[in-house]
Amino acid sequence: MKDDTIWETKENFSRFHCIVKTQKNKFNIQFLDQQIVIEVKSSPFRNKANKEIINKLSKLLGISSSSIRIISGSSNPHKLIEVELDAETTKKRLLNK
Numbered sequence: 434m435k436d437d438t439i440w441e442t443k444e445n446f447s448r449f450h451c452i453v454k455t456q457k458n459k460f461n462i463q464f465l466d467q468q469i470v471i472e473v474k475s476s477p478f479r480n481k482a483n484k485e486i487i488n489k490l491s492k493l494l495g496i497s498s499s500s501i502r503i504i505s506g507s508s509n510p511h512k513l514i515e516v517e518l519d520a521e522t523t524k525k526r527l528l529n530k
Contacts, residue, residue, distance in 0.1 A: 438467055439527075441520035449523075453510045455482045460489050462530060469527075483507060486514075494518060494526050 439449040449469055457472040464470075473489075475481035483503055491498040496518060506512035516523050 438464070438469060439520045439524050442515070445519050446515050446517050447520040447523040448504070448513060448515045451512050451514060453482060453486065453512060455510075460485065462493075462527060464528070477508075480507070486512075490514070490516070493530050494523065 439447050441447055451469040451471050454470065454472045455475060455477050457474060459472070460474060461472040462469065463472070471486055473482045473485045475485040477483075487498050487501045487503070490501050494501075494516060496516070500517035502515045504513040504515050518526075
C-alpha cells in the first residue's frame with residue numbers, strides 16, 4: 434500500500450478511496466497499488482452493502498460504527514470513507530486484519 438492511499442484530514446481523521454465489490458463469498462479487504470478493494474457478501478439493494486462495510490470496518494478498526502462515514506459514493510462502487518482515527522492507526526489496523 435502506498436503512503437497516500439489513506440490520508441489524514443485537518444480534524445485528525447483518516448480518509449480513503451475504495452472500490453466495493455458486492456455479492457462475494459466473504460468480506461475481504463485487498464490493497465492493490467494505490468487502491469483499496471473491499472469485497473462484501475451483501476447486495477447493494479436497500480443499502481445493505483454500505484451497512485456491511487461500516488459494520489465490518491468498525492470491528493476491524495476497534496471503533497463504533499458511528500465513527501465511520503461514507504462521504505461520497507453511497508450509491509456507487511467507488512466510495513470515499515472517513516474514519517475517526519488518525520491515518521497511521523487506520524493503516525496499521527487494516528493491514529493487520
